[in-house]
Amino acid sequence: MNKYKIAILAGDGIGPEIMVEGVKVLKVIEERNDVEFELVDAPFGAGAWFSHGSSFPEETKALVDVADAVVKGPIGLNHEESKKIPVDEQPERGALLPLRARLNTYANYRPVSLPKSLSHFSPLKAEVVGEGIDMIMVRELVGGLYFGEKESGINENGKRYVREALEYDEDQIRNILVKGFDLAQSRKKVLHNIHKSNVLKSSVLWNEILEEVAVDYPDVEVRHTLVDAAATALCLNPTQFDVMVMENMFGDILSDQGGGILGSLGLMPSACLGTNGKAYYEPSHGSAPDIAGQQVANPYSMIGSMAMMLEYSFGMVDEARNVWDAMQAVFADGFSTSDLSKPGSGVTMLSTSEFGDKVVERLKA
Numbered sequence: 001m002n003k004y005k006i007a008i009l010a011g012d013g014i015g016p017e018i019m020v021e022g023v024k025v026l027k028v029i030e031e032r033n034d035v036e037f038e039l040v041d042a043p044f045g046a047g048a049w050f051s052h053g054s055s056f057p058e059e060t061k062a063l064v065d066v067a068d069a070v071v072k073g074p075i076g077l078n079h080e081e082s083k084k085i086p087v088d089e090q091p092e093r094g095a096l097l098p099l100r101a102r103l104n105t106y107a108n109y110r111p112v113s114l115p116k117s118l119s120h121f122s123p124l125k126a127e128v129v130g131e132g133i134d135m136i137m138v139r140e141l142v143g144g145l146y147f148g149e150k151e152s153g154i155n156e157n158g159k160r161y162v163r164e165a166l167e168y169d170e171d172q173i174r175n176i177l178v179k180g181f182d183l184a185q186s187r188k189k190v191l192h193n194i195h196k197s198n199v200l201k202s203s204v205l206w207n208e209i210l211e212e213v214a215v216d217y218p219d220v221e222v223r224h225t226l227v228d229a230a231a232t233a234l235c236l237n238p239t240q241f242d243v244m245v246m247e248n249m250f251g252d253i254l255s256d257q258g259g260g261i262l263g264s265l266g267l268m269p270s271a272c273l274g275t276n277g278k279a280y281y282e283p284s285h286g287s288a289p290d291i292a293g294q295q296v297a298n299p300y301s302m303i304g305s306m307a308m309m310l311e312y313s314f315g316m317v318d319e320a321r322n323v324w325d326a327m328q329a330v331f332a333d334g335f336s337t338s339d340l341s342k343p344g345s346g347v348t349m350l351s352t353s354e355f356g357d358k359v360v361e362r363l364k365a
């Protein structure tokens with residue numbers, strides 16, 4: 001029997017309620033497989049700052065260090081509430097980036113996927129969605145602007161100024177490109193390289209390294225796309241994309257656009273993969289404090305993140321597929337969550353927990 005310790009960091013806002021639904025699904029997987037999940041809750045995020053005086057308390061650090069995998073809900077508060085927390089302790093800077101650095105989760109996989117049967121959720125025309133959208137964005141997650149040197153102060157003209165650096169060394173770039181190529185090789189053998197080499201020197205180095213890495217993947221076709229053009233192409237012709245690879249900030253922005261073309265960020269799970277088997281899994285969206293506690297959030301992204309954990313951390317590829325299929329079947333049956341459809345649009349609206357229950361029912365069927 002395989003035993004896995006999973007750190008559960010429910011987070012802020014809608015985090016706890018969507019986490020409950022993910023855990024329901026994990027229980028089903030546990031019941032019918034030769035596997036045991038030890039789920040350990042730990043404080044993380046803005047709530048942790050108020051209750052423990054730190055948005056990433058020591059006990060949580062100790063737990064993520066020993067856990068076999070970490071699942072994490074969204075963190076953060078609304079703009080006004082955030083201001084009650086010192087800038088560097090705010091959970092994005094004080095907890096999330098340190099978590100990424102601690103586990104060195106340099107490879108962030110963000111699937112942007114909508115089967116044809118769910119194309120009614122997309123704001124794009126049916127002919128644009130065609131046979132369905134199915135791409136995966138590979139985002140570098142521990143470098144670039146997010147982690148570069150930062151300084152601010154008063155300059156020689158007496159003006160407040162700020163400078164933050166977009167920094168990468170060649171190993172960081174090579175590591176993420178290898179992930180992109182590997183994934184492309186295992187799928188359609190096309191890699192979209194997203195860059196801005198007409199302006200940024202970081203992209204020039206990125207592309208230089210790409211040429212070197214590409215030698216090991218003669219069967220993968222590389223298509224170069226400038227990041228701004230990629231944004232347009234995602235709307236006009238999303239089905240041309242399969243695997244896209246990009247630096248941290250580009251990935252932050254384009255993956256939110258990915259959620260937009262699907263119809264909601266609620267459909268955006270992600271896997272954050274590090275070195276030495278370390279990994280954590282999280283929805284790509286925020287904590288939506290405005291709807292927290294109302295049971296209207298869509299737990300798909302959280303449950304999908306758990307599916308990615310089953311696949312990438314525990315090698316349970318078939319069960320991961322079953323989870324995706326179950327979620328998509330629930331939606332294809334004419335159900336929706338409130339992020340995806342307006343009332344009166346001919347679908348039956350499900351609450352957060354009703355969606356989780358339906359997925360469990362499907363999984364067991």
Ligand code: IPM
Pocket residue numbers: 092096252284285
């Ligand atoms: C994401 C989020 C985070 C990011 C925030 C919460 C710091 O937007 O995972 O995309 O910018 O990376």
Ligand code: MG
Pocket residue numbers: 252253256284
């Ligand atoms: Mg983001």
